[in-house]
Amino acid sequence: MDRGVRSGEPEQSDAGLPGLGPGELRRLREELRASTLEESTPPGSAGPQRPDDGGSHPRRRLRWARRFASDVLVLTGILMLLDAGLTVVWQEPLSSLYASRSQDALSDRLERVQRLEAEREARARARDERLRERRSLVRAERVARERAERRRRERAEALNRAEAGDPLGRVSAETIDVDFAFSQGTGDEQLREGPAHYQETSLPGQGGTVGIAGHRTTYSAPFREVDELEKGDPITVSMPYGEFTYAVEDTRIVPPDALEVLQDDGGERLVLTACHPLYSAAERIVVFARLERSGAAAPTEIFEEEGPGRKANYRPGGGPTGLALGFVVLGLAAGVVGSLASLLALAAAPPAVRGNYAVTLAASLAATALLVLVLLGAIG
Numbered sequence: 001m002d003r004g005v006r007s008g009e010p011e012q013s014d015a016g017l018p019g020l021g022p023g024e025l026r027r028l029r030e031e032l033r034a035s036t037l038e039e040s041t042p043p044g045s046a047g048p049q050r051p052d053d054g055g056s057h058p059r060r061r062l063r064w065a066r067r068f069a070s071d072v073l074v075l076t077g078i079l080m081l082l083d084a085g086l087t088v089v090w091q092e093p094l095s096s097l098y099a100s101r102s103q104d105a106l107s108d109r110l111e112r113v114q115r116l117e118a119e120r121e122a123r124a125r126a127r128d129e130r131l132r133e134r135r136s137l138v139r140a141e142r143v144a145r146e147r148a149e150r151r152r153r154e155r156a157e158a159l160n161r162a163e164a165g166d167p168l169g170r171v172s173a174e175t176i177d178v179d180f181a182f183s184q185g186t187g188d189e190q191l192r193e194g195p196a197h198y199q200e201t202s203l204p205g206q207g208g209t210v211g212i213a214g215h216r217t218t219y220s221a222p223f224r225e226v227d228e229l230e231k232g233d234p235i236t237v238s239m240p241y242g243e244f245t246y247a248v249e250d251t252r253i254v255p256p257d258a259l260e261v262l263q264d265d266g267g268e269r270l271v272l273t274a275c276h277p278l279y280s281a282a283e284r285i286v287v288f289a290r291l292e293r294s295g296a297a298a299p300t301e302i303f304e305e306e307g308p309g310r311k312a313n314y315r316p317g318g319g320p321t322g323l324a325l326g327f328v329v330l331g332l333a334a335g336v337v338g339s340l341a342s343l344l345a346l347a348a349a350p351p352a353v354r355g356n357y358a359v360t361l362a363a364s365l366a367a368t369a370l371l372v373l374v375l376l377g378a379i380g
Contacts (some may be wrong), residue, residue: 068284076276083165087279091221095192102193107181110167110240117155118297124151139283148296155241157207161317168197169204169239171212171272176225192219201262201271204237204244205294208264211271212237223274227251227285235270235289242297246270254284261286294316 077101086093159168164185174177182195190196195214202208214223229235233248246269253276254261261271261284268291276285 016184019195087217091224092218095218096220099192099194103181103220106167106183106193109211110181112171113167114240114297121151121241121297149259152205152241155201156239159240160184160199160203160206160334164199165193169237171195171235171237173229173233173235175230175233176228178222178225180214180222182214186213188367191215194220195222198262202268204239204268204270204291205242207268209262209269209271210237211262211273213273216274216276223272224278226274226287227276229287234292235272235287237270238298240297242294244270244294245292247292248289250288252286252288254286256281256283256284258286267291 007343083093162168162184164183164187166184166281167181168184170179183190183193184197185199186196191213195212197203198211198213201211203212214226215221216224216226229248229251231248231250235246235248237244237246249269252261256275261273265312270289270291272287272289273284275281276283
C-alpha cells in the first residue's frame with residue numbers, strides 16, 4: 001500500500017495531472033483563487049473600496065468653511081499688521097481715509113461760507129467806494145478802514161456762535177506742510193474731520209486766544225509734526241472775513257487737564273494743542289504763536305475747483321487717491337501671501353479636497369474687501 005494513502009493525507013504530487021508543466025499549474029491555481037474570491041463577494045458590492053478622497057457632502061462643506069475662515073483670518077491678520085506698521089511710520093490709514101472724505105466735505109462747506117462772505121464784503125466795499133466820492137480822500141480812507149475793522153469783529157463774533165461741526169476757516173503751516181479746514185467744537189466727531197476750534201476761545205480778529213486742537217496719529221494726523229515747529233515759524237489762519245498770520249513763540253508739554261493754556265493773556269495769540277507723545281494721550285503738546293499781521297480775506301479765485309482750496313491734506317507722497325491706491329496694492333499683496341499659505345497647507349490633501357479652492361479663495365478675498373469697505377464707511 002502506498003505511503004500517502006496509508007497515512008490518509010492528500011497527494012501533494014503533480015503526478016495526478018499528466019501533461020501539465022509547472023507554469024501552467026501556477027496559472028490554473030491563480031484562476032481558481034480569483035473565481036473563489038468573486039463567488040464570496042456579496043451581490044451589489046464593488047469589491048475593495050478606495051479611500052474616500054472627496055468625503056460626504058457635509059464633510060466637504062465643513063472643509064470649505066474651514067478654508068474660507070482660515071483665508072479670511074490670514075488676510076485680515078496681515079492687513080492689521082500692515083495697518084499697525086503704517087501707523088508707526090506714518091499715520092493710521094483707515095481713519096486717514098475716513099478723515100480725507102470728511103475733510104473734503106468740510107472744505108466744500110467752508111467754500112460756500114467764504115463765497116457768501118466774499119459777496120457780503122464786496123457789497124460793503126462798494127458802499128465805501130461811494131463814500132469816497134462824497135468825502136475828502138483822507139477822511140474816506142480812514143472811515144473805510146474803521147468800517148472794515150468793525151465788520152471783521154462783527155463777523156468773528158457771529159461766526160464764533162456757530163454750531164458744533166460748522167466750518168470756520170483753514171489753518172496752515174508751510175513749515176510742517178499743514179493745510180486743513182477746521183470746524184467749531186472739539187468733540188470726537190469734529191476731530192475726526194480735522195482740526196477743531198475750542199468753542200470757548202476767541203476767533204481771529206476778536207483780540208483774544210484762539211485755540212485749535214488736532215490729532216497726531218489718526219484721522220489724517222493734521223498735527224503729527226507740530227513738535228517740529230520752531231520759534232518764528234509762521235502759522236496762517238484764513239477766515240471768511242480775513243487772513244491772520246501768527247509767529248511761533250514757544251512750545252510746551254503740559255498735563256492733559258492744563259486748561260489754563262487757553263486763557264486770554266491780554267493780546268491776540270494762537271494756541272495749537274495735540275496729544276503727546278505719539279501714540280499716547282498721557283500729555284499735551286502746546287504751541288503758542290503771537291499775531292504778526294492781518295489783512296483782508298484772500299480773493300475769490302481761491303474758490304475755483306482747481307484752486308488751493310482743493311489741495312490734498314497730506315504730506316508729500318500721501319494724498320487721498322495715492323493712499324487709497326497704495327492700500328489696495330498692499331491688500332492684494334496680503335491676499336497673495338495668505339493664499340500661498342493656504343495652498344501650502346492643502347498641498348498634501350487629495351485632489352478632490354482642493355477642487356473648489358479657487359472659489360474659496362475668491363470668496364475670502366471678497367469678504368476681506370467688504371470688511372475694509374465697511375470700516376472705511378464707503379458703503380452702508
